Amino acid sequence: MSDAITGPQGGSPLLPEADDLYHPHSWWTRYVFSQDAKVIAIQYAGTALAIGFVALILSWLIRLQLGFPGLATFIGPAEYYQLITMHGMIMVVYLLTAVFLGGFGNYLIPLMLGARDMVFPYLNMLSYWIYLLAVLVLVASFFAPGGPTGAGWTLYPPQAILAGTPGQEWGIVLMLVSLILFIAGFTMGGVNYVVTVLQARAPGMTLMRMPLTVWGIFTATVLALLAFPALLVGAVMMLLDRLLGTSFFMPAIIEAGQRLRYGGGSPILFQHLFWFFGHPEVYIVALPAFGIVSDLISTHARKNIFGYRMMVWAIVAIGVLSFVVWAHHMYVSGMNPYFGFFFATTTLIIAIPTAIKVYNWVLTLWRGDIHLTVPMLFAIAFIVTFLNGGLTGLFLGNVVVDVPLSDTMFVVAHFHMVMGVAPILVIFGGLYHWYPKVTGRMLDARLGQVHFWITFLGAYAIFFPMHYLGLLGVPRRYYETAGLGFVPPSAETLNAFISLVAFVVGAAQIVFLFNLLHSLRHGAPAGGNPWRATTLEWQTPETPPSHGNWGPALPIVYRWPYDYSVPGAPEDFVPQNQPAPIRAGAVP
Amino acid sequence: MALILVLIAVASVAFHLLSPWWWTPIASNWSYIDTTLIITFWITGAVFVVIVLFMAYCLWRFRHRPGRQAAYEPESPRLEAGLIAVTALGIAAMLAPGLVVWSQFVRTPPDAAEVEILAQQWRWSFRLPGTDGRLGAADIRHVGDDNPLGLDPQDSAGQDDVVIDGGDLHLALGQPVKLLMRSYDVVHNFYVPEFRAKMDIIPGMVTQLWFTPSRTGSFDAICNEVCGSSHYAMRGRVVVEDEPTFRAWLDRQKTFSQRAARSTSTREAGLHRPAIDAR
Numbered sequence: 001m002s003d004a005i006t007g008p009q010g011g012s013p014l015l016p017e018a019d020d021l022y023h024p025h026s027w028w029t030r031y032v033f034s035q036d037a038k039v040i041a042i043q044y045a046g047t048a049l050a051i052g053f054v055a056l057i058l059s060w061l062i063r064l065q066l067g068f069p070g071l072a073t074f075i076g077p078a079e080y081y082q083l084i085t086m087h088g089m090i091m092v093v094y095l096l097t098a099v100f101l102g103g104f105g106n107y108l109i110p111l112m113l114g115a116r117d118m119v120f121p122y123l124n125m126l127s128y129w130i131y132l133l134a135v136l137v138l139v140a141s142f143f144a145p146g147g148p149t150g151a152g153w154t155l156y157p158p159q160a161i162l163a164g165t166p167g168q169e170w171g172i173v174l175m176l177v178s179l180i181l182f183i184a185g186f187t188m189g190g191v192n193y194v195v196t197v198l199q200a201r202a203p204g205m206t207l208m209r210m211p212l213t214v215w216g217i218f219t220a221t222v223l224a225l226l227a228f229p230a231l232l233v234g235a236v237m238m239l240l241d242r243l244l245g246t247s248f249f250m251p252a253i254i255e256a257g258q259r260l261r262y263g264g265g266s267p268i269l270f271q272h273l274f275w276f277f278g279h280p281e282v283y284i285v286a287l288p289a290f291g292i293v294s295d296l297i298s299t300h301a302r303k304n305i306f307g308y309r310m311m312v313w314a315i316v317a318i319g320v321l322s323f324v325v326w327a328h329h330m331y332v333s334g335m336n337p338y339f340g341f342f343f344a345t346t347t348l349i350i351a352i353p354t355a356i357k358v359y360n361w362v363l364t365l366w367r368g369d370i371h372l373t374v375p376m377l378f379a380i381a382f383i384v385t386f387l388n389g390g391l392t393g394l395f396l397g398n399v400v401v402d403v404p405l406s407d408t409m410f411v412v413a414h415f416h417m418v419m420g421v422a423p424i425l426v427i428f429g430g431l432y433h434w435y436p437k438v439t440g441r442m443l444d445a446r447l448g449q450v451h452f453w454i455t456f457l458g459a460y461a462i463f464f465p466m467h468y469l470g471l472l473g474v475p476r477r478y479y480e481t482a483g484l485g486f487v488p489p490s491a492e493t494l495n496a497f498i499s500l501v502a503f504v505v506g507a508a509q510i511v512f513l514f515n516l517l518h519s520l521r522h523g524a525p526a527g528g529n530p531w532r533a534t535t536l537e538w539q540t541p542e543t544p545p546s547h548g549n550w551g552p553a554l555p556i557v558y559r560w561p562y563d564y565s566v567p568g569a570p571e572d573f574v575p576q577n578q579p580a581p582i583r584a585g586a587v588p
Numbered sequence: 589m590a591l592i593l594v595l596i597a598v599a600s601v602a603f604h605l606l607s608p609w610w611w612t613p614i615a616s617n618w619s620y621i622d623t624t625l626i627i628t629f630w631i632t633g634a635v636f637v638v639i640v641l642f643m644a645y646c647l648w649r650f651r652h653r654p655g656r657q658a659a660y661e662p663e664s665p666r667l668e669a670g671l672i673a674v675t676a677l678g679i680a681a682m683l684a685p686g687l688v689v690w691s692q693f694v695r696t697p698p699d700a701a702e703v704e705i706l707a708q709q710w711r712w713s714f715r716l717p718g719t720d721g722r723l724g725a726a727d728i729r730h731v732g733d734d735n736p737l738g739l740d741p742q743d744s745a746g747q748d749d750v751v752i753d754g755g756d757l758h759l760a761l762g763q764p765v766k767l768l769m770r771s772y773d774v775v776h777n778f779y780v781p782e783f784r785a786k787m788d789i790i791p792g793m794v795t796q797l798w799f800t801p802s803r804t805g806s807f808d809a810i811c812n813e814v815c816g817s818s819h820y821a822m823r824g825r826v827v828v829e830d831e832p833t834f835r836a837w838l839d840r841q842k843t844f845s846q847r848a849a850r851s852t853s854t855r856e857a858g859l860h861r862p863a864i865d866a867r
Binding site for chain 1: 593600632646657671675686690777782787792808818819820821
């Protein structure tokens with residue numbers, strides 16, 4: 001170990017020298033079976049965005065049916081349930097989880113921490129290829145006899161594996177196999193992210209000097225490693241129920257007049273397993289978004305994130321609490337109703353650290369120097385939609401208020417706002433922000449503005465009014481509501497309006513896709529640090545960073561990641577690896 | 589951007605106030621739920637407007653201009669502690685009434701009349717106690733073509749039970765009811781928007797729910813837990829009427845033993861379909 005990497009905090013024994021890295025020998029090992037976290041990140045993000053576009057098209061078809069019932073004759077009830085199931089599952093697991101952890105995590109963790117790569121590069125490569133396999137198995141279910149499963153993304157047994165639900169024959173089996181593969185692949189990546197954060201930080205990069213992006217991704221990964229096994233167990237048991245006729249989740253059942261050979265199982269057990277995974281999953285998606293948005297706001301407001309230490313503890317507190325709130329998805333599930341007291345209380349308590357984060361974001365804007373760049377627009381739009389979705393969460397978390405709203409369009413509007421729209425706005429913001437580092441070129445800002453305004457205002461116009469349909473009592477997962485006395489004709493007008501806006505918002509994503517591809521060649525050259533940011537990924541010797549990230553010597557970290565507009569400094573940002581002590585901040 | 593944020597705050601409040609889409613007129617005792625919901629609307633609405641307007645102000649007041657420098661202010665423990673306290677207070681103001689109402693929700697009054705609901709793909713059946721005021725035992729083993737609810741033929745308490753297979757459920761105005769809900773296939777959920785209350789129905793167990801009808805009328809009952817491809821079409825009807833009308837209706841319904849006698853006679857007449865082999 002050379003003197004160059006002995007920083008103020010001393011070196012870590014796991015830091016690899018450039019020579020220790022696995023070096024690619026051919027085009028195949030450099031770009032396809034690559035062990036470089038940056039390439040794996042692009043593979044992950046590319047695959048996730050591709051399958052995300054499939055989910056977008058599914059959402060168009062859903063809205064076609066809801067807004068204009070009967071217009072699309074190829075969408076019958078069975079197809080409708082298949083559409084909503086696949087849309088939900090793809091968005092939550094195969095897009096959001098994969099993009100934040102596999103995409104942003106792989107790219108940013110080593111670069112932001114001053115590491116040369118993930119600590120287990122081979123495992124990291126394997127993680128992506130198993131993820132790809134999981135996606136392909138999922139896609140295969142569209143072409144299987146009977147089509148994909150239409151059980152709803154929650155896959156509640158017994159209906160998920162009985163004949164009354166579409167995709168009972170092949171669809172559900174492929175779905176469960178795909179989930180099992182996804183979890184196996186994710187675990188390989190997840191172990192990597194955690195060990196890299198704990199063991200491979202550059203000299204001087206203490207935990208409390210890590211950018212909040214890394215804190216968010218790190219905590220989310222820990223949650224995922226603890227939560228996904230519950231889903232794995234549920235998926236394996238349901239697969240056994242379906243294929244071998246075991247009865248983990250199956251009580252005695254009469255189906256179409258026939259007594260089935262099931263008995264003694266518990267449908268509610270599956271719901272507990274599912275939501276023990278399902279609720280942390282919300283934060284697996286939200287925490288990386290929290291982290292990224294903190295860094296975007298700080299950088300583009302040229303001001304340190306307000307209350308960094310509180311932000312870190314809020315992330316950790318949310319992570320811990322997220323494991324004791326799962327049954328708030330089950331208030332009317334028939335579980336012991338006295339659970340309601342406990343879970344309503346824990347659920348509303350989690351609102352406190354979450355509120356702290358919102359306060360600190362807006363207080364970061366206070367007395368800032370706000371540049372309304374495209375990433376900043378997305379970050380601000382995130383706060384608005386997340387605030388809205390978080391507040392409606394207080395309705396649904398408060399057990400008795402949830403009773404009339406549960407499983408209505410209010411719930412659909414709530415979770416789309418809080419874990420659909422809000423994190424996706426952060427993904428866009430993050431892509432506009434880091435694209436210059438990944439490619440060396442800027443994304444076109446004018447196209448970015450068009451993309452932003454249509455997406456943000458459109459998404460708000462889709463999901464805000466939708467809450468009121470739920471208040472009216474319009475149930476979710478209804479192929480059509482015709483004939484329901486309590487649904488007035490005006491609700492159909494509103495549904496048609498929502499659908500029209502959804503078509504426009506969906507189409508606007510083509511602008512983004514075009515921008516992404518066009519700027520690859522024609523974007524303005526970005527330089528190494530176009531946003532004048534402090535964190536390490538912007539201080540690499542080359543842009544895009546080459547294999548090994550840092551050239552001959554690792555960076556040494558001297559300060560926290562938020563030294564913006566430090567009084568007396570020559571510029572309005574001080575990179576983390578700049579040695580001169582300009583001013584001792586109040587925070588390490 | 590600042591202007592748009594102001595517009596979003598104003599438009600959201602305006603939409604809330606002017607929206608023609610609001611809850612259905614209540615028809616049960618659960619007006620407390622509506623009250624809690626209104627409290628939540630007020631608190632969350634105020635927080636939303638204040639934060640969005642504050643952001644709009646910051647975006648306008650601290651927008652980038654040449655020569656502008658941001659303040660350097662890492663944290664402020666006092667401000668953060670104050671905000672935590674205010675938030676905790678707001679949360680408590682929503683949670684406390686919520687839990688009080690929930691404690692009523694989970695405690696069924698002892699004078700509640702029992703009514704059984706059987707949910708199956710994709711229809712509703714109902715059972716009301718007969719003159720003895722008790723529901724007889726039932727089990728999936730007894731289910732057959734002429735016994736769709738699976739009543740135990742040996743249980744004398746079940747003989748006078750009123751079985752409604754395919755018809756509407758009638759309830760007496762002002763009489764608390766306790767719904768005992770069962771399913772023989774998948775998870776369902778019984779929901780009447782006007783009653784506000786709902787509960788899942790889980791095969792293999794009995795779930796329950798209570799409320800007091802407070803308004804006469806005829807209401808849609810829907811399944812509110814996805815239960816297969818005809819989930820959306822699984823609809824029923826609940827009719828709330830005053831006590832004498834309800835009694836008169838109840839007297840016109842067939843009891844379990846009457847139905848059994850009738851189906852025996854049809855079987856003897858050779859008109860009955862062969863019973864499905866119950867394995």
